[in-house]
Amino acid sequence: MEATSTPNKLIDRFGRTISYIRLSVTDRCDLRCVYCMPEKMTFVPRTQLLTLEEMEAIGRTFVRLGVDRIRITGGEPLVRRNILQLFENLGALEGLRDLTLTTNATQLTKYAPELKAAGVTRINVSLDTLRADRFRAMTRVGDLERTLDGIEAALACGFDKIKLNAVVLKNHNHDEILDLVRYCIERGLDISFIEEMPLGQNDHHDRAVAYYSSDQILEDLQPHFDLVPSTYKTGGPTRYYQLSEHGSTRVGFISPHSHNFCDTCNRVRLTAEGRLLLCLGQEHSMDLRHVVRANPGDDAALEQAIIEAMQIKPRGHDFNLNSQEILLRHMNLTGG
């Protein structure tokens, strides 16, 4: 990877430059987090998923068009067979500045060193609770120790940054906010607290009842920490605060309900089926699987389709807490 000198060709109708793509490499997962998917999830037939080669072609084309950050997500990316191959090929792309991964960490004891060697710069790990019984309840099947071991394995590899993502649900884990921040301080991790987004049908809890706002989390933290608003930006929706007395740890907030972040949106998402989603909260999309399969080996056709897709990127999302199913897509398909 080298610093990019490619002029960015991806500018949408609202003047926003797209420099970041999130690739969902599978919809499958070894956990069943209650806010992400139902217990009995129906997955997409494998033949409908992009191959790793097709994903690489799409990633390569985006980088040629000026994108300099790729995040690999899912589903759980590390359960996809031969996934290291994709990391290695993307990691070798000239012009890519940042190759990152979002994972539940269950496979990190196995993969962390190879991911580092492939050029992964930063890792986000989802962890909502430090209590084994709650972890099992929130993931339905997970084992907390395994995830904690995965985090330690990643720490030992020296990635530029590891960040926890915690979805906070009232009466599920909202009383662990302080403990999670302390866990991060002890290890030099960042943490982002996420408001639950209404993606997909939810048969587990009432989202309006479980809503716990970022402002409330900030209020819970303020008596215990000196939180200084930070200018740090990853080009995403997260608003960061620095803990002034605690070294490098930053606390971030992703607040789709209480703070709209669409004006500065710099990203698009590719689903595991090859659908280019122009907005997390809208259905505007382009079928890149069709383009890549109709034009094998022809990156120019892909380039053209991606440039055209920028013209249908909507101004913003339209999340509404009281509508339980505004979207049929679950987060694991969308690539959270």
Ligand code: SAM
């Ligand atoms: N399996 C990986 C993981 O859990 O990190 C990557 C995919 S997961 C869909 C990506 C992120 O989306 C996780 O941090 C997860 O907590 C978050 N997420 C899933 N469903 C969500 C929802 N309904 N609202 C907000 N965040 C959600």
Ligand code: SF4
């Ligand atoms: Fe799996 Fe990640 Fe969804 Fe949890 S949030 S079910 S780990 S894809």
